[in-house]
Amino acid sequence: MKAVRVHRFGLSHPMQVDEVEDPAPGPGELLLRAKAAAVNPVDLITRIGDSRRAKLLTLPYIPGDNIAGEVVAIGPDAGGFKIGQRVFGIAFNSYASLVVAKAAWVGELPEPYGYEEGAALPSPFFTAWNALVYTARVGAGETVLIHGGAGGVGNAAIQLAKRLGCRVLATVSSKEKADFCKSAGADEAINYREEDFAARCLELTGGRGADAIVEISAIENFKKDLEAICVNGRIVIVGVGIGKELAEANFRVQSLMEKNAAAHGIVFAHLFPRLPDLIRRFSPLLREGRFRMRVGRVFPLDEANEAHALLQSGKVLGKVVLKF
Ligand SMILES: NC(=O)c1ccc[n+]([C@@H]2O[C@H](COP(=O)([O-])OP(=O)(O)OC[C@H]3O[C@@H](n4cnc5c(N)ncnc54)[C@H](OP(=O)(O)O)[C@@H]3O)[C@@H](O)[C@H]2O)c1
Structure with missing residues (x-):
């Protein structure tokens, strides 16, 4: 699969698009065909390399943790989802064409929302x-x-x-x-x-x-x-x-x-353990279709560096999203 990877910490070192091995879902996990991934401030902060989160990572790593996509495989004990279902939520290594997500950290993406907006919702x-x-x-x-x-x-x-x-x-x-x-x-x-x-x-x-x-x-x-x-x-x-x-x-x-x-x-x-409760309570409100997240700019995966630069500049109203 295609994935954006950080090979060196520091915003002056561009991220690269690499061909890497396809991941497989384990127990309680789903495999998603990614349709869009949001670019969040934490992605830049982590790339700088000083944060607590950055210190837990091994280079090269795939950034991103907000995703919208379609379920393509279901691991053992990851009930409640169907192949082909549209979902959104939190999943690590989301700047990639295939993403493994904990089933408890994603929810159904209801109809009024496209994938780009869906990826912009979670954080x-x-x-x-x-x-x-x-x-x-x-x-x-x-x-x-x-x-x-x-x-x-x-x-x-x-x-x-x-x-x-x-x-x-x-x-x-x-x-x-x-x-x-x-x-x-x-x-x-x-x-x-x-x-x-x-x-x-x-x-x-x-x-x-x-x-x-x-x-x-x-x-x-x-x-x-x-x-x-x-x-x-x-x-x-x-x-x-x-x-x-x-x-x-x-x-x-x-x-x-x-x-x-x-x-x-x-x-x-510290929110991760509460995500199942949060998603259960948030989903009915989302289905009302009134929560909206403006997408300010969409970039193809190959232009992840440009997407980070735009977010860093602060010159965008609405979320920056990568599209697959
Ligand atoms: N703790 C958590 O769980 C958590 C989760 C998500 C995000 N965050 C953090 O929360 C912050 C915001 O994230 P975001 O995704 O909303 O970022 P964002 O979309 O880039 O928005 C940041 C906003 O902050 C405003 N701003 C900057 N300086 C300000 C100031 N002094 N007073 C008031 N507004 C100011 C900017 O608007 P103006 O141009 O109008 O100033 C901008 O609209 C980031 O630092 C992010 O890392 C924390």
């Missing part, structure tokens, strides 16, 4: 679920401040928070992104380049603050989040800021105490 929506449902436990009527509302996680969080009955304030850096967030359901968009997002959040909540905050760039925003959060609020740190994984932040600890607030970090690795 953003599963992370939004982790932040809003499992961690912040938001409820109807609460106000949620979502940073990076035009990004994958932020946009999924806007849609999920609205579906859960919350009022949503989203931060963005441009008018185009503000319009995009509003079309996804945000009640208000705050341009953090033009105004102080914490002051605006307090203004929009009558001085009370947001009940929950989804933070994707904590090194930059955490101090201000402590101003924007309400008493007993929950700040979920999803990202520290791309390229800032080793940076440290200074904040006044007393501010967290004064708000009786919780700051809760999450990483995807």
Whole structure:
């Protein structure tokens, strides 16, 4: 099969398309003919080579973990799927034409969704679920401040928070992104380049603050989040800021105490055991057809380096996807 592989860490070393042996599904696994794989920030972070995840890998490795495709073989004890079924979900080594997936980590891709959008759904929506449902436990009527509302996680969080009955304030850096967030359901968009997002959040909540905050760039925003959060609020740190994984932040600890607030970090690795529950609960909502993930740009597998460069540039609205 054809696969993109990283032979050397560092973004200056291009990935290569190689011919490698076809994988076979083991117990509890499916073999998928990949139709599309999303390119996520973590794919770039891992390629740099410094992260905890990168240190567990042996070179050369096949990047990617978001997939949409069709089931072509079913391993022992991987019940509930049919040959030819359209699925989406999490599977390691997804930048390849054949991908082995744990059956418990994928779900059926319902009709309204094409494969490219299907591949773009898992990381953003599963992370939004982790932040809003499992961690912040938001409820109807609460106000949620979502940073990076035009990004994958932020946009999924806007849609999920609205579906859960919350009022949503989203931060963005441009008018185009503000319009995009509003079309996804945000009640208000705050341009953090033009105004102080914490002051605006307090203004929009009558001085009370947001009940929950989804933070994707904590090194930059955490101090201000402590101003924007309400008493007993929950700040979920999803990202520290791309390229800032080793940076440290200074904040006044007393501010967290004064708000009786919780700051809760999450990483995807700890979500894996909960994926079966998440997919079971997310699937009926997905079948409603209202959760959408905009695909900003599609590249053939051979152009994975160009796809990474585009994501790194930040000059794309919507997800970057590889197509097979
Ligand atoms: N912990 C987890 O489980 C988990 C899972 C998935 C992703 N992540 C992390 O979460 C982060 C976001 O992922 P993603 O897939 O949504 O990335 P993405 O699609 O590239 O979106 C990132 C967004 O962040 C916005 N942004 C950048 N700096 C900002 C700031 N200071 N304040 C507010 N918004 C800012 C950008 O929009 P503007 O141009 O408007 O600034 C961009 O839309 C990444 O760091 C990723 O690694 C973590």
